[in-house]
Amino acid sequence: MSDALQTSGSLRRRLTLQLVGSAAFLAMLLFFVVLAFARDVAQQTHDSILLASATSIMDSVSVQADEVTVDIPYAALSMLGNVSDDRVFYRIAMRGQVLTGYQDLPSTSQSVRSGHSAFDTLVYKGDSIRMVTSSRRLSLNGAPADIIISVAQTREGQATQLAQLARSALQLGLGFFLVATVLAFWTAQSSIRPLKQLTEAMSRRGPKDLRPVRRPVPSEMVPLVQSLNQFIARLRVSLSRSEDFIAEAAHRVRTPLATVRAQAEITLLRVDKPENRASLREMIRAIDESSRAAGQLLDHAMVTFRTDSLEREAIDLGDLTRELVDRLHPIAELKDIALTFDGSPLPEISGDQILIQNAVRNILDNAIKYSPYESAIQVSTRQVSHTVLIQVEDEAGGFADMDTDALTQRFIRGKNAAGTIGSGLGLTIAREVVEAHGGALIIETSGSGAGACVSLSFPLA
Amino acid sequence: MRIPFISLSLIAALVALAVPTWAFEVEEHRRFGAEDARTLRILSTTDTELLAPMIDSFLELHPGVAIDYTSATSAEVMKAIMAEEHQFDLALSSAMDLQIKLANDGYTRTHHSDAVDLIPLWASWRNHVFAFSQEPASIVISPAAFAGLEIPRSRQQLISLLRKHPDRFRGRIGTYDVATSGLGYLFATQDARTSESYWRLMEIMGGLKIKLYCCSGDMIESVARGDIAVAYNVLGSYARARKDLATRIEIIEPEDYTNMMLRTAVILQTAEHPKLAGAFIDHLLRAAWDSPELPEYPFHRYPIAELAQNAPFRPIHLGPGLLVFLDHLKRKRFLAEWHSTVQQN
Numbered sequence: 001m002s003d004a005l006q007t008s009g010s011l012r013r014r015l016t017l018q019l020v021g022s023a024a025f026l027a028m029l030l031f032f033v034v035l036a037f038a039r040d041v042a043q044q045t046h047d048s049i050l051l052a053s054a055t056s057i058m059d060s061v062s063v064q065a066d067e068v069t070v071d072i073p074y075a076a077l078s079m080l081g082n083v084s085d086d087r088v089f090y091r092i093a094m095r096g097q098v099l100t101g102y103q104d105l106p107s108t109s110q111s112v113r114s115g116h117s118a119f120d121t122l123v124y125k126g127d128s129i130r131m132v133t134s135s136r137r138l139s140l141n142g143a144p145a146d147i148i149i150s151v152a153q154t155r156e157g158q159a160t161q162l163a164q165l166a167r168s169a170l171q172l173g174l175g176f177f178l179v180a181t182v183l184a185f186w187t188a189q190s191s192i193r194p195l196k197q198l199t200e201a202m203s204r205r206g207p208k209d210l211r212p213v214r215r216p217v218p219s220e221m222v223p224l225v226q227s228l229n230q231f232i233a234r235l236r237v238s239l240s241r242s243e244d245f246i247a248e249a250a251h252r253v254r255t256p257l258a259t260v261r262a263q264a265e266i267t268l269l270r271v272d273k274p275e276n277r278a279s280l281r282e283m284i285r286a287i288d289e290s291s292r293a294a295g296q297l298l299d300h301a302m303v304t305f306r307t308d309s310l311e312r313e314a315i316d317l318g319d320l321t322r323e324l325v326d327r328l329h330p331i332a333e334l335k336d337i338a339l340t341f342d343g344s345p346l347p348e349i350s351g352d353q354i355l356i357q358n359a360v361r362n363i364l365d366n367a368i369k370y371s372p373y374e375s376a377i378q379v380s381t382r383q384v385s386h387t388v389l390i391q392v393e394d395e396a397g398g399f400a401d402m403d404t405d406a407l408t409q410r411f412i413r414g415k416n417a418a419g420t421i422g423s424g425l426g427l428t429i430a431r432e433v434v435e436a437h438g439g440a441l442i443i444e445t446s447g448s449g450a451g452a453c454v455s456l457s458f459p460l461a
Numbered sequence: 462m463r464i465p466f467i468s469l470s471l472i473a474a475l476v477a478l479a480v481p482t483w484a485f486e487v488e489e490h491r492r493f494g495a496e497d498a499r500t501l502r503i504l505s506t507t508d509t510e511l512l513a514p515m516i517d518s519f520l521e522l523h524p525g526v527a528i529d530y531t532s533a534t535s536a537e538v539m540k541a542i543m544a545e546e547h548q549f550d551l552a553l554s555s556a557m558d559l560q561i562k563l564a565n566d567g568y569t570r571t572h573h574s575d576a577v578d579l580i581p582l583w584a585s586w587r588n589h590v591f592a593f594s595q596e597p598a599s600i601v602i603s604p605a606a607f608a609g610l611e612i613p614r615s616r617q618q619l620i621s622l623l624r625k626h627p628d629r630f631r632g633r634i635g636t637y638d639v640a641t642s643g644l645g646y647l648f649a650t651q652d653a654r655t656s657e658s659y660w661r662l663m664e665i666m667g668g669l670k671i672k673l674y675c676c677s678g679d680m681i682e683s684v685a686r687g688d689i690a691v692a693y694n695v696l697g698s699y700a701r702a703r704k705d706l707a708t709r710i711e712i713i714e715p716e717d718y719t720n721m722m723l724r725t726a727v728i729l730q731t732a733e734h735p736k737l738a739g740a741f742i743d744h745l746l747r748a749a750w751d752s753p754e755l756p757e758y759p760f761h762r763y764p765i766a767e768l769a770q771n772a773p774f775r776p777i778h779l780g781p782g783l784l785v786f787l788d789h790l791k792r793k794r795f796l797a798e799w800h801s802t803v804q805q806n
Contacts, residue, residue, distance in 0.1 A: 070790045074654050078782025085587040087565045088781035092790075100790045125567050 011195075015188040023180030031173035038165040043130075046158055047119050049083055050132040054117065054151045057092065058134055061147055068094055068140065068147070076151075084157025089124065089131075091150045094138075105150055108133040114146060127154045194218050198225070210236040247301035250294035257291040296425040299358055303429050307436035312350045317388050317458065318343040318381045320353070321360055325379050328364050336374045343381040346388055349458050351437045356458075359433035362426040363392050363454050370396035371451070387439065387457045395450040399443060407443055430456065485537040485544075494520050494527030501737045502529045504538055505553040507724065511702065512553075514757030519744045526737060535559055535643040542568055542729060550732035551741060553724065555596075555696075556643045558783040560725045564589040565784060569727040570735055576743035580750045581765055584723060586779040592723035593745035594760040595776060598648045599697035600713040601681055606633065606690030615717040616658045619691070623665050631669045633690040635680050638673035640796055644722065648694040650786045650795060651720045651777055658717070660802060666693065667803035685709040696722065698760050714773065721763070721776040 053076045060071040070092050080088045091101035110118040114137035122129055131152035138145050194217055201215065212229040261284060268280045325341040332339040367377045375395040382389055399407055407427050431441040439458040446453040489509050493516050494500075505512070509532050516528050531549075533541065535556035542552060542563060554560050563569050569589045577588065584592040600619065602612065610626070613619040623630055637645020652659035663671075672689060674680045677699040680692035685706040700712045726745060728738045748758040750765070763774060777783075785791055 069794060070788075071794050072785045072788050072791050074782050074785050077785050078778070078780055081586075081778075081780030081782055087567070087587075088784065089565075100788050127567075 012188045012192045015191065016184055019184030019187060020181050023177055023184060027173040027177035027180070030176055031169050034169040034172060035166055038169065039162060042158060042161055042165065046083070046130060046153070046155075047132065049079060050119070050130060050151050050153060051117055051134070053077065053080055053090075054132045054134040054149050057090065057149050057151065058136055058147070061092075061136070061138070061149075063138055063140055066141055068099065068138065068145070070100060080151075080153050084153075084161075086154040086157045087127070089129065089150075089152040093148045093150075094145050101150075105131075105152060108150070112148065121155075122152070124152065127156075129154050130158070194221060210239070243301050243304055246297055250297040250301070254291055254294040254298070257287055257294065261287045261291070293425075296362075296429065299362070300425050300429050300432075303355060303358060303432050303436075306352055306355050307432060310352050310355075310436060313353060314348040315351050315353050315356060316346060316348050317356070317390060318346045320357060321379060321381050321390055324357065324360050324364060328361075328368060332368050332377065335368070335371065337368060337371050338376040339368070339379070340376065341379045344383075346381055346383055347460060349388055349437075349460055351458065352433075355433045355436070359430040359456060360390060362430050363390075363456070366426045367392050367394040367396065367454075370394070372396065375451075383460075384457075386460050388460060390456040390458075391453060392455075393446045393451065393453045395446070395448070396452065397450070398445045398452040427454075430454075434458065485533060485541040487537075488532045488534070490529075490531045492527060492529050493517065495525075496527070498525050498527035499734065499737065500527045500529050501551065501734055501741060502549045503531065503551045503553060503741070504541060504549040505530065505532050506535045506538055506555050507553055508532060511759045514759065515745065515748060515755075518755065518757050519741055522744070523737070523740065528741075539563070548731075549729055550734050550738040551726060552729055553593075553726045555722060555724050556647065557723055557725060557777055557779060558647055558787050559643065560590050560727055561586060561779060561781065561783045562787055563727055563729075565781060568730050570730055570732065572728055572735075572739045572742060574739060574743050576746040576751070580746055583776055583778055584750070590725050590727050590779055591742055591746060592725050592776075592779065593742075593749040594698065594724040595721045595763050595774075596696055596698035596724065596760060597714050597774070598652075598694045598720040598722065599700060600715060601684050601692040601695045601700050602711050602713060603684045603687055603690050603709065604711050605687060605709070612711065612713070614713065615715050616656070616662055617717065619715075620658065620662055620665055623669060627669060630690055632672070633688075634666050634669055634693065635672040635674050635683060635689045635691070636666065636693040637677075637680075638675060639799055641675055644677075644696065645694065646786070646792075646795075647722065647777070647783075648720055649799060652694070653795070655718055655720070655775070662693070663799070663802045671803055673803075681706065681710060701761055702759070716773050718775050719773045721774055723776055723779065724760075725779070 056073050056076045056079075057070065060073055060076075062069055062071075072090075077088050077090070080086070089102045089105050091103070091105045092099045104124075106122045106124055108118050108120045108131065110120070110133070112118045112133050112135040114135050117132055117134040120131045120133070122131055129152040131150055133148060133150045135146055135148050138147055198213070198215070198217060198221070201213070210232050212232055213225050217225050264280055264284050264287065268277060268284070271277055271280060322341050322343060325339060329339055364377075364379070371377060371394050377395075378391075378393045380389075380391045380393075382391075427441070427443075434441045434456050437458050439456065442455040442457065444453045444455070445451075491509050492500075493513075509530055512530070516530065520526060520528065535554050536559075538552060538554055539556070539559045539562075542549070552560070552563065564587055571588045572591070573588060577585065577591065580591065600613075604612075606629075610622060611618075613622050623634075637648065639646040639649045649659075672683075674683070674692075677696040680689075680695050681700050681703055683689050684692050685703075687709075695712075697712055697714065700710060703710070726742045728735050728742065732738050748755045749760070749762070754762055786795070
């Protein structure tokens with residue numbers, strides 16, 4: 001989150017580009033294959049009609065009275081006119097002599113055996129023509145004579161047809177490409193989706209949520225998620241071990257500290273020398289500080305433990321706060337602090353009573369501790385739209401310009417905290433509790449400007 | 462003596478000036494419009510008189526244009542163009558086969574316009590050859606000669622009539638001499654292609670000593686005079702045009718089938734004013750196919766829808782098939798067969 005990771009390109013973009021690239025390649029291939037195929041078919045069709053024409057002319061060739069006659073059927077040329085409006089040429093030759101037709105029609109370069117045909121694409125009268133040449137051997141006056149019939153047609157109609165085919169092939173290719181591109185985007189999007197969903201699920205998690213990932217993932221992601229889960233498990237073990245250690249340590253320290261403090265009090269009663277009494281008092285003060293710190297560490301461990309699994313019940317925050325205020329009244333009075341409570345009836349919220357008590361007590365403790373003699377602390381509870389607010393306003397001088405985030409970090413204390421017993425965990429505990437209930441802790445300068453105003457806001461269920 | 466001689470030589474000089482010396486035989490040469498105007502040169506097989514109203518209406522629409530109109534036989538038209546004398550913009554001809562040959566052999570230009578889109582598909586070829594009339598191959602008879610007989614409506618009826626009354630019709634039947642007339646040859650070949658009854662008819666007519674004519678006009682006049690009773694394969698449009706003979710002739714469009722000759726126009730490759738030639742073609746095409754019908758259009762209009770429904774009317778198809786009959790071996794064979802059928806003695 002803080003350090004920008006180096007990226008090595010985008011999976012989705014790479015996938016999309018590769019898919020679109022292959023689509024473009026395939027579309028081009030499709031275009032050329034279809035075009036070549038269509039051209040082949042068109043040419044074959046044209047050739048077969050030319051051949052039919054030449055064949056029907058060939059069938060009309062006969063030998064009558066030792067003379068070759070040709071009676072070109074009307075259909076021989078009109079069938080070519082039915083295909084396209086192209087110009088038609090023909091020639092009938094025998095033994096190198098043109099019997100009829102276009103004298104200057106070019107000859108095929110291929111050798112055509114009797115009973116066979118050959119096709120050529122040539123140029124005649126400035127136009128490209130397709131020509132078929134058929135040959136048949138006749139017997140004339142007892143000698144063989146090869147009749148060669150050529151039928152040719154210009155290729156304008158074919159060219160028009162091919163242009164249309166090319167347009168269709170192009171449209172086909174383009175259509176294929178467009179569909180494939182849309183599919184490519186969709187494919188890339190959907191194959192990246194599980195990764196995105198996992199990422200979202202992970203970033204939605206609260207800071208203390210160390211549960212392993214249980215949602216089903218695609219098989220390719222299983223190793224990654226397994227590693228992640230193992231990592232989370234290790235982290236949780238390590239975290240809970242250190243929390244346990246702190247709680248254990250605090251607990252172990254607190255009991256002997258109480259004994260030491262009792263002994264110091266007793267000793268104080270026995271000692272008369274002022275310097276000894278002073279150093280004993282200093283000792284008691286230090287012991288107090290240590291034991292308070294140990295207490296708060298324990299509280300914190302407890303809060304950490306309980307927030308992992310909140311035990312929710314219906315709580316009236318007004319009653320809870322009034323009770324605490326009543327309980328702390330005597331301590332406030334020691335410093336002549338006017339601790340007042342002002343609360344209107346509130347709807348109940350659902351939460352962990354012990355945790356919330358702990359949080360409010362920490363705030364009140366702080367207020368009393370840092371407030372000067374003969375000052376006032378006002379505690380109030382009220383409902384503001386969909387939240388219930390507990391506000392503690394003191395005249396302890398406030399937190400100057402430090403913000404809530406900084407103040408609620410562990411072991412950070414306000415600038416005016418010097419000379420007062422404290423651990424710097426109070427606000428942290430309060431914040432953790434409030435946030436575990438989905439609320440917020442807000443620290444502001446009080447309305448009078450003489451102190452701070454700490455608000456715990458809990459959302460209504 | 463002197464004066465007639467001078468006037469004769471003057472006339473001869475004028476004729477020589479007016480008609481350039483061409484390698485082909487000119488029937489008539491006339492100029493429409495101003496001398497110094499842009500001149501569209503038309504070579505045509507159509508009588509000048511017939512097309513003059515169309516030419517006049519064209520010149521009204523196109524001021525500053527003149528038309529130089531030369532008429533000749535279809536064979537001479539072909540000869541003039543093949544010789545490439547570079548003198549004509551437009552060729553109008555009734556010889557469909559020769560017009561197709563011109564287009565096929567590359568003597569013509571393509572033409573596109575709105576008017577071209579008006580005409581049916583079969584009335585043009587390659588956007589080079591455009592039909593601007595449909596003229597039936599009709600049978601013209603003399604009603605007087607048929608007195609007391611039922612008028613035949615089809616070839617079959619004509620055949621049985623001729624069989625029943627050979628003496629009445631002997632020597633009184635006429636048709637084109639297909640060896641000399643291009644149109645006669647076109648009609649005969651189309652007939653032979655369409656129906657076997659043509660040969661039967663020719664055989665009977667040949668037996669009755671058929672007379673052969675060079676042109677439709679002669680046949681029509683011959684029928685009107687009463688020289689012959691039946692003229693077969695006469696150009697119906699010419700017969701219709703002879704309103705002066707209307708009472709003495711009857712025109713029959715045979716119900717079994719009637720071949721329709723399409724008079725066609727082509728723009729020549731050597732045209733000096735191809736655009737103007739195109740405009741003239743459009744003018745003809747609108748008159749022939751578009752509505753309203755123009756009074757100056759000289760030919761009878763057969764509605765396209767009627768052509769589709771009434772099977773007897775068969776427009777001869779413009780296309781390479783017509784080239785077949787121009788093949789000299791084919792022609793030789795056909796003429797030999799025709800002569801052996803018609804000239805039986």
